[in-house]
Amino acid sequence: MANKKTILVTGSKGQLGNELRELAGSVKDADFHFVDIEELDITNGQQIRKFFDEIKPTHCINCAAYTAVDKAESDRELCDLINVTGVENLAVACKVHDAVLYHISTDFVFNGNASQPLTEDQDTDPVCYYGESKLKGEKQVAETTEKHYIIRTSWLYSSFGNNFVKTMIRLGETKPELGVIFDQVGTPTYAKDLAASILEMIDAPEDHFGIYHYSNEGVASWYDFTKAIFEYKAITIPVKPIPTTAYPTPAKRPHFSVMDKNKIKTNFDLAIPYWRDSLKECLEKL
Numbered sequence: 079m080a081n082k083k084t085i086l087v088t089g090s091k092g093q094l095g096n097e098l099r100e101l102a103g104s105v106k107d108a109d110f111h112f113v114d115i116e117e118l119d120i121t122n123g124q125q126i127r128k129f130f131d132e133i134k135p136t137h138c139i140n141c142a143a144y145t146a147v148d149k150a151e152s153d154r155e156l157c158d159l160i161n162v163t164g165v166e167n168l169a170v171a172c173k174v175h176d177a178v179l180y181h182i183s184t185d186f187v188f189n190g191n192a193s194q195p196l197t198e199d200q201d202t203d204p205v206c207y208y209g210e211s212k213l214k215g216e217k218q219v220a221e222t223t224e225k226h227y228i229i230r231t232s233w234l235y236s237s238f239g240n241n242f243v244k245t246m247i248r249l250g251e252t253k254p255e256l257g258v259i260f261d262q263v264g265t266p267t268y269a270k271d272l273a274a275s276i277l278e279m280i281d282a283p284e285d286h287f288g289i290y291h292y293s294n295e296g297v298a299s300w301y302d303f304t305k306a307i308f309e310y311k312a313i314t315i316p317v318k319p320i321p322t323t324a325y326p327t328p329a330k331r332p333h334f335s336v337m338d339k340n341k342i343k344t345n346f347d348l349a350i351p352y353w354r355d356s357l358k359e360c361l362e363k364l
């Protein structure tokens with residue numbers, strides 16, 4: 079078939095990669111290649127060139143990343159190697175093969191001082207090394223290949239992999255009470271919703287390359303998020319709101335990272351679910 083798509087998904091054993099794998103069957107006229115570090119290490123430029131020459135992707139969804147936010151502070155070299163050099167390798171290969179690159183980035187590129195939902199053109203200013211490395215990765219993409227989508231998302235969770243939702247359930251089932259941060263505000267994102275939206279973007283009749291913000295709808299603090307998880311899981315231990323200062327971590331986090339999603343909703347006619355509805359759906363699957 080002349081316009082059959084060949085879609086490469088890197089980092090496919092992570093949260094987003096697994097969600098894409100589950101939804102891939104619903105995409106018509108597309109061959110998917112799901113790879114993770116064992117098959118395709120994005121830091122290995124030579125391996126990437128060979129892989130691209132063999133499968134000739136028309137689209138690449140990069141879910142591979144160094145995502146250990148706190149560890150990144152003391153592990154900068156590896157963090158950069160994956161989030162910057164690895165991303166550059168993929169961008170170069172996409173450019174050579176005229177493939178469209180879907181690269182996932184983060185709300186952590188912002189400093190969190192805003193009080194209105196963040197738009198794509200707002201100034202970036204990461205407050206931790208992970209955010210800095212992701213911002214450098216974004217710049218590599220934008221400077222290397224025109225045919226790109228940089229999708230910034232936030233507070234990602236899924237029934238796959240490790241994440242805040244699973245950690246809270248574990249703690250809720252083993253601790254007598256819990257203190258959770260209430261002064262960091264953002265929006266949780268079910269990786270399945272993001273995966274579905276990326277596949278819709280691939281299927282869209284027109285290209286609108288550039289940077290996009292994507293999370294679920296609504297706003298929450300980590301405290302609100304935890305209360306909702308416990309409500310749906312019928313976990314009854316007391317949960318106390320605590321300030322960030324009471325829970326010091328190696329990496330600083332933005333206090334406010336609610337993103338404005340108008341651009342992605344308008345350009346791709348997307349309907350984005352409310353975070354509580356998506357959380358419920360994910361918990362029912364768990």
Ligand SMILES: NC(=O)c1ccc[n+]([C@@H]2O[C@H](COP(=O)([O-])OP(=O)(O)OC[C@H]3O[C@@H](n4cnc5c(N)ncnc54)[C@H](OP(=O)(O)O)[C@@H]3O)[C@@H](O)[C@H]2O)c1
Binds near residue numbers: 088090093143183231
């Ligand atoms: N998780 C969040 O809360 C969050 C929030 C905002 C944005 N994001 C962004 O969203 C994207 C997807 O996140 P996620 O939560 O799905 O990540 P994830 O679950 O950590 O998955 C990342 C995958 O990439 C793999 N990987 C690491 N180094 C690699 C390499 N050199 N070559 C190929 N694969 C490699 C990882 O393997 P190993 O597990 O073996 O390292 C893992 O399977 C990332 O770009 C992340 O920065 C995430």
